[in-house]
């Protein structure tokens with residue numbers, strides 16, 4: 001492809017992108033293809049000769065698009081969002097065009113220094129203390145792994161990096177509702193799933209600090225070495241907020257690393273009214289939140305903040321001759337701040353988003369999402385045949401349909417499973433579920449970039465109508 005063809009196709013694609021954004025709300029949100037259907041339509045061998053771009057694009061439309069679930073539809077209410085936004089998409093186009101691999105300062109000084117600056121902006125925007133330093137990671141899973149590895153290395157005097165595990169019997173703590181990435185990270189860090197203690201919950205599905213204290217003491221008595229606590233601000237199931245200050249007190253008493261997983265809820269901290277979640281932050285060692293969830297920034301972009309960047313760098317740094325540069329002593333080399341060596345230029349999209357929205361614009365969008373979710377929760381409280389299954393501190397509503405006279409637990413689970421399936425196959429909206437106290441619970445996650453109040457109102461009406469129409473037969 002030559003430059004002029006690239007120019008022509010790129011213009012055509014921008015039209016495609018704008019049309020997609022304009023029409024996405026009319027598309028079935030969840031893809032309806034069957035397992036293997038897309039695979040069966042893909043050539044089993046790569047083409048020997050290059051193909052015209054028109055044909056590739058035609059196949060993209062006819063083979064790939066039907067198998068896509070539309071995360072950027074305003075009728076998307078599933079999991080947590082992975083929002084993009086126009087400024088973020090435009091920045092991604094530039095990032096792809098520049099194609100820079102930003103592992104070291106010299107490999108693109110502007111990428112490093114922009115990352116330093118936007119992470120300072122983000123720190124201020126969400127009200128983290130100035131002692132925190134930020135770095136962009138690909139995901140919260142990776143950031144939490146970095147936290148556990150740093151905690152592990154610090155606690156072992158950087159010995160495990162050199163010798164592997166010898167005798168350390170570390171234990172890690174999180175709530176029963178903490179994200180599965182914590183267990184995955186504990187496995188990867190060599191600590192082992194069986195040494196991850198799942199702490200009991202209070203009635204709001206948040207970690208019970210007294211149970212944490214008891215678990216830590218029991219482990220000490222049995223000869224284990226408690227290492228770290230991962231507290232969640234916004235659990236995935238119900239967006240429960242673990243009480244940071246009480247957890248911090250336990251960590252301080254026992255010298256434990258405290259990592260905060262605010263993957264979803266961190267964005268809400270741009271609202272000063274939500275900063276109550278940060279009470280206890282003085283004792284936090286590391287903190288992650290995902291602008292790629294709720295802050296309108298294309299996946300992947302995870303903001304990881306640490307109190308002691310030297311500990312992070314000491315955990316990861318390795319400097320073979322071919323990576324040495326003449327400025328190593330005086331610049332930030334993000335290759336040493338995490339697992340990957342090669343790094344995408346992720347700061348650019350964050351910079352574009354923050355500048356195009358402005359902090360005020362971001363606050364308004366997030367406040368609207370929280371308000372609209374609150375309206376749905378209020379309506380559920382008024383409806384006799386729906387039940388709120390958890391508090392709604394943010395923009396995720398946990399509920400179930402509970403028709404009067406039906407109280408059998410299994411039957412209620414089936415009714416709600418059928419309701420969710422009916423909603424999702426209708427294509428009109430997409431939502432997902434969890435189990436809370438063992439009960440099938442539907443989650444309505446408000447907060448898609450192009451969502452307006454009317455989308456939330458319509459979704460809630462469809463849910464009620466569908467539930468009352470058919471789901472409980």
Ligand SMILES: Cc1ncc(COP(=O)(O)O)c(C=O)c1O
Nearest residue numbers: 139140141179181235236261263
């Ligand atoms: C609370 C929480 N932590 C961690 C994660 C994992 O995020 P990532 O996909 O960035 O690894 C999620 C994903 O939804 C989450 O909800």
